[in-house]
Amino acid sequence: MAKILMKGNEAIGAAAIKAGCKYFFGYPITPQNELPEYMSRELPKAGGVFLQAESEVAAINMVYGASGAGARVMTSSSSPGIALKQEGITYIAGAELPCVIVNIVRGGPGLGGIQPAQSDYNQVTRGGGNGDYKLLVYAPANLQEMVDLMQEAFDAADYYRTPVMMVGDGMIGQIMEPVEFKESVSRFELPEKDWATVGTGNKRKPNIANSLFLDPAELEKHNVKLQEKYATIKANEARYETYNLENAQLVAVAYGTTSRILRNAINELKEKGIEVGMIRPITLWPFPEEAFDQIPASCKGLLSVEMSMGQMVDDLKIVSNGRWPVYFYGRSGGMIPTPAGIIGKIEELIGGAK
Amino acid sequence: MTLDLMNDKRIRVIIGHYGSGKTEFAVNYALALKKQYDQVALCDLDIVNPYFRSREKADMLESSGIHVISGALGHSANLDLPMVSADILGPLQNEKTQVILDVGGDAVGARVLARFRAYFKPGDYDMFCVVNANREQTQTVEGVLRHIEQIEATAGVPVTGLINNTHLLKDTTAETVLEGQKLVVEVSRASGLPIKYISALETVIPQLPENIEGIPFPIRMIMREDWM
Structure with missing residues (x-):
């Protein structure tokens, strides 16, 4: 095509409709409004149902219900709206149900602003809801990658029976780019949803979608099982891209739109004879720890480049485990880093290291 | 060769499908128009988009001598509210000013025009429909005609010309533009509307054939940063 x-x-x-999404429940918030608008127009044509809920909380609970019934279902929102959905998200994780949640991130805290940001890093990687759960989180850097990952997001959600989050800063939601919808083959062998609450036909006991375990021993057992699942996801699903690592004096880490700006900065620095590498997490959780083992001995430090105030720094320190000092450069509030700003910071760091 | 824009009417309204490239055309058009006229005003009437609106380039445009009008609270107020500055009446009423109205996409974006309908007198305005044949809903003649019809119904005045702005951003080639031209020619035949301009990257324009219908209009990608 x-x-x-x-x-x-x-x-x-x-991409979601192409991946078999049949139900969408949402509530408007900038800068993701074109998504529910698109779904309201196109999903019924594909035999699906779009419903604008009365709130974000209602929308995520509709997702919970549809997912419990075995449907491919999605919701979307932007940062403060995702904060509202956290209760439903932890219920869905607890009940081990699949769904895809799209978060087109805007500036915060609170209502913040409507311009692009990445300040939901902690919200999406550290839960946000209660309990010991994790989300599989994809953070594409351009529209083609986002389109290509959508099938995988739905498949992984079904395969692991877990909520998956697709994160884009506001720019990913608003930017216009050429995309191609390719035929893709699923990486996963997806079993029948024999857990779905679709009626017993008087042939079996009812299936129950539930996150309440009043017996502490049962709940602990449930948590151990969840942790085993997260360990499998961590082992199998971390995604990343490396760029220009060879001979890098410094390795900068950025995801989403910020990685595109960083790439430009790296190319400009290369012309000046300064070698900077990039690790671009494509999954924010699991964080791509393996990528950091490829960093060459020439590297003297890590730099987190963000559209937030250092939220990814903790993960860089964890993965560095004392191997490299960790520095930070970021803009926030809807301000977008410029290649010149990043170059200035890198030159300051490398100059200081000499 | 300078582009002669003197045949266009004093008030130019730029409309079209969401994401057809109206703003990029409007901003480039404003800069070209400023070379031919002293007083040029660009009015950003986009009440639909939160990003990529011409007001983002207000500093650059104003340093080129173009008067930029946008939201009632200024260019940088990123309020998610459909409000337009009352200052827009100035250039609409001042017959010495050349005016460009950069309108938001689709009929939804064109709704704001109805309030200014009284200024769009036949022969005094042009309303250019920007067409990108690579946009989802304007890939067919029917799709483009439907957009024109809906926008005309909302704005309350007819479109006066077509602009072929078919592109794939940096991937645009002469073939991309010519594929779009086929569609725009068909739309022109079906609607009776003339093709006013073919806007394309300044690197692509020289590769277009000479006998092409419409005036080639070279543009730069002003709205997109280099890294995009």
């Missing part, structure tokens, strides 16, 4: 030009939010909707 030929490339067409799409806005990020539309492309997310188109």
